[in-house]
Amino acid sequence: GQNIDQPTEMTATEGAIVQINCTYQTSGFNGLFWYQQHAGEAPTFLSYNVLDGLEEKGRFSSFLSRSKGYSYLLLKELQMKDSASYLCAVRDSNYQLIWGAGTKLIIKP
């Protein structure tokens, strides 16, 4: 079966750095996405990785290792507005998105 694992919940302090991990086992691989979702709202796109390595976008970076089936999302200089769920999704061999259950990130002052 296809499986994507993320921690259920994480807590971090405003101004700090947090790393959210994602491991996956899917039927093929055609890219990995990270989305942010605030409660009751639609997911919004954060990053996309298809090759191994680090992609940096302002305060957000995402890393991929295809051989290990592993990715992480790194958030720097945390702000209160970063409190949200972070969803990892893998596009499989049929180009369908397989989603993790999401990691709820709580930012404390």
Added chain:
Amino acid sequence: DAGVTQSPTHLIKTRGQQVTLRCSPISGHKSVSWYQQVLGQGPQFIFQYYEKEERGRGNFPDRFSARQFPNYSSELNVNALLLGDSALYLCASSLETHGIYGYTFGSGTRLTVV
């Protein structure tokens, strides 16, 4: 530019009823995908349409059906509603079927079945 628009935003239905949800993709996007998101879980893929043809179907019963119109808008229909169908239904559009350039989500339709 308008993003992905979904209607209605909220809906309450009774068990056994039928519901139709609507989605208009971003202008120029030809692919629409539908997802069901139960509270506390990630989205689950239901359907993908591209150029009015079904390109993918998730593990959902035949009570779920969809179609795409010539203007690329789409409808999701659910018959014989069950309590377990209560969820946020998300529509995502992309330029082409593989979503190489990413997916943009609408704000969703919150369906409550009582």
